[in-house]
Amino acid sequence: MTTAIPVHRPIGASPVGTDGAHLETLIVGAGPVGLSMALDLARRGRKVTVLSRLDFIAAGSKGICYSKRSLDIWDRLGVGQAMVDRGVVWNLGKVFWGENTTPIYEFDLLPVKDQRRPAFINLQQYHVEAILVDALAAYPNVDIRWGHEVTGLDVRADGVSVTVETPDGRYTLNTDWLIACDGNKSTVRGLMGLDFEGRVFEDNFLIADIKMKGEHPAERWFWFDPPFNPGQSALMHKQPDDVWRLDFQLGWNIDREAAMRPENVEPLVRAMLGDQIEFEREWYSVYTFQCRRMQRFVHGRVLFAGDSAHLVSPFGARGANGGLADIDNLGWKLERVLEGKAPESFLESYNHEAITTADENILNSTRSTDFLTPKSTASAAYRDAVLSLAGEYPFARPFVNSGRLSTAVSYPASPLSTPDEDGDWDGVAPGSPALDAPIGEDWLLGRLGGGFRLIANGWQGEAPVPVIDVTGEALIVDRYDLAPGSACLIRPDQYVTARWRKPTPQKISAAIARAEGAAA
Amino acid sequence: MSLETKPNIARPDDIYEALIAAQAGMSEAESLRFSARLILLLINQIGNDALVKDAIRAARAQAQEAGSDRRA
Numbered sequence: 001m002t003t004a005i006p007v008h009r010p011i012g013a014s015p016v017g018t019d020g021a022h023l024e025t026l027i028v029g030a031g032p033v034g035l036s037m038a039l040d041l042a043r044r045g046r047k048v049t050v051l052s053r054l055d056f057i058a059a060g061s062k063g064i065c066y067s068k069r070s071l072d073i074w075d076r077l078g079v080g081q082a083m084v085d086r087g088v089v090w091n092l093g094k095v096f097w098g099e100n101t102t103p104i105y106e107f108d109l110l111p112v113k114d115q116r117r118p119a120f121i122n123l124q125q126y127h128v129e130a131i132l133v134d135a136l137a138a139y140p141n142v143d144i145r146w147g148h149e150v151t152g153l154d155v156r157a158d159g160v161s162v163t164v165e166t167p168d169g170r171y172t173l174n175t176d177w178l179i180a181c182d183g184n185k186s187t188v189r190g191l192m193g194l195d196f197e198g199r200v201f202e203d204n205f206l207i208a209d210i211k212m213k214g215e216h217p218a219e220r221w222f223w224f225d226p227p228f229n230p231g232q233s234a235l236m237h238k239q240p241d242d243v244w245r246l247d248f249q250l251g252w253n254i255d256r257e258a259a260m261r262p263e264n265v266e267p268l269v270r271a272m273l274g275d276q277i278e279f280e281r282e283w284y285s286v287y288t289f290q291c292r293r294m295q296r297f298v299h300g301r302v303l304f305a306g307d308s309a310h311l312v313s314p315f316g317a318r319g320a321n322g323g324l325a326d327i328d329n330l331g332w333k334l335e336r337v338l339e340g341k342a343p344e345s346f347l348e349s350y351n352h353e354a355i356t357t358a359d360e361n362i363l364n365s366t367r368s369t370d371f372l373t374p375k376s377t378a379s380a381a382y383r384d385a386v387l388s389l390a391g392e393y394p395f396a397r398p399f400v401n402s403g404r405l406s407t408a409v410s411y412p413a414s415p416l417s418t419p420d421e422d423g424d425w426d427g428v429a430p431g432s433p434a435l436d437a438p439i440g441e442d443w444l445l446g447r448l449g450g451g452f453r454l455i456a457n458g459w460q461g462e463a464p465v466p467v468i469d470v471t472g473e474a475l476i477v478d479r480y481d482l483a484p485g486s487a488c489l490i491r492p493d494q495y496v497t498a499r500w501r502k503p504t505p506q507k508i509s510a511a512i513a514r515a516e517g518a519a520a
Numbered sequence: 521m522s523l524e525t526k527p528n529i530a531r532p533d534d535i536y537e538a539l540i541a542a543q544a545g546m547s548e549a550e551s552l553r554f555s556a557r558l559i560l561l562l563i564n565q566i567g568n569d570a571l572v573k574d575a576i577r578a579a580r581a582q583a584q585e586a587g588s589d590r591r592a
Binding site (some may be wrong): 022377378382384385386388389393395396399 | 549552553556557559560564576590
């Protein structure tokens with residue numbers, strides 16, 4: 001059936017693998033999550049094999065919005081600038097209601113300025129995948145096998161045997177670890193017969209990606225009950241290459257096949273943009289969505305990341321960004337387990353923290369969906385009340401929910417964090433992602449890299465990790481609340497994990513041990 | 521602060537009359553939206569999440585008492 005999928009970049013099937021070969025880590029799936037996982041492990045010097053069911057990079061329309069946090073992760077992986085250069089940068093969202101051409105609500109998704117990266121870029125998923133594939137080509141320790149599909153699994157306590165089907169025949173391989181990044185219809189999850197629980201929402205949305213010379217700004221525009229789609233919502237968003245993402249809410253009882261036919265899509269586009277508009281079709285599709293996750297993401301030697309583990313509605317851009325948060329969290333932990341520095345049980349902290357992220361994403365996504373698609377007369381009345389009040393009264397605007405867009409998630413209850421021991425603190429707390437700021441000619445996050453780092457304000461002790469001294473850097477001192485002599489410890493995924501008014505080498509070493517899974 | 525459940529209004533009949541009069545001639549749907557707007561305005565005026573949630577619980581508790589909302 002692969003012929004039905006449009007091709008962005010043909011690659012061709014990789015040769016059949018050696019039957020019975022042994023691998024350390026196998027990644028199933030070559031989307032943004034699987035490829036970023038491969039890049040993270042490759043940069044840590046691990047050997048990885050990636051299986052892609054398709055033997056090409058698929059075109060078509062999937063995720064487009066990548067958050068600041070994802071850009072920070074990609075910066076750490078060396079591809080952030082390539083993504084930003086190719087993408088459309090945006091920070092602002094505007095919400096319209098009815099015929100009024102003045103927004104009833106506007107939001108800036110990057111309220112904290114002086115950071116290297118914008119709130120979001122929009123970039124077609126195939127561009128993301130192409131940038132990652134090109135970056136991976138520089139790593140001899142990465143083997144991407146195209147056109148190789150998993151068809152069987154034998155999961156044991158110490159590894160997994162995988163049956164792989166290719167155009168030229170079948171083979172079996174054995175891997176110590178398997179990371180399932182194979183999307184919402186995950187073959188791995190299916191073959192293991194694992195649960196996937198949550199809500200399915202009864203609504204349909206039409207995506208029309210069109211190519212046109214548009215004058216609209218690079219902002220997220222969202223309409224409730226616009227004249228061109230009465231009683232429903234709509235969204236307009238700019239992508240690179242003069243492509244625009246239009247999204248129309250359609251309601252539940254519709255003929256989905258008919259709804260995506262050009263003769264039915266194009267009147268909607270013209271009603272939105274005007275009769276005189278000239279455009280070409282890139283991609284039309286109709287989707288429904290679900291908010292659900294697996295009960296656990298760690299199943300012995302099989303680890304789930306991205307859509308294989310959790311699904312959300314697209315209105316918060318929390319799908320691919322949530323998946324990138326997973327691999328960011330997993331890479332350094334798996335590295336330590338592979339090196340024998342941490343026990344396998346350390347990966348329980350991945351289960352804890354990735355589920356914390358997934359639950360926050362599902363909560364926000366579910367709330368947005370309930371606002372967009374009210375489930376009862378009362379819910380619809382309150383939604384309309386919020387919209388009608390919002391134009392006139394500022395207090396009502398924060399209730400307007402057209403999607404709460406993805407931001408980095410904190411892990412306030414993470415067992416890896418060392419609780420604050422001395423005094424009152426402001427600033428970034430343990431369990432929260434490091435906040436960027438300029439430092440010299442550079443950016444703080446750029447200096448953190450992918451290992452433990454100590455950010456210290458004039459502390460003179462012997463640190464067991466590299467120190468970034470921020471003496472005189474007023475903005476960083478303020479953002480981390482680092483009075484002179486204070487320091488905070490950053491994890492390899494650039495989360496704060498401990499901080500002290502009076503750090504000592506012993507305390508720092510203990511906090512590192514705790515963050516690496518030693519019993520607290 | 522806890523939810524005020526003792527009389528707290530000087531002239532309850534005046535307020536009650538104003539509340540009903542404002543909805544005169546409205547359909548049920550219009551009246552529902554009116555009430556929603558009013559509640560949102562009042563929630564913001566109260567400005568205290570815990571108090572509002574207490575009030576929601578108090579109203580909800582009466583809905584769960586057998587038949588109390590179903591009397592014609």
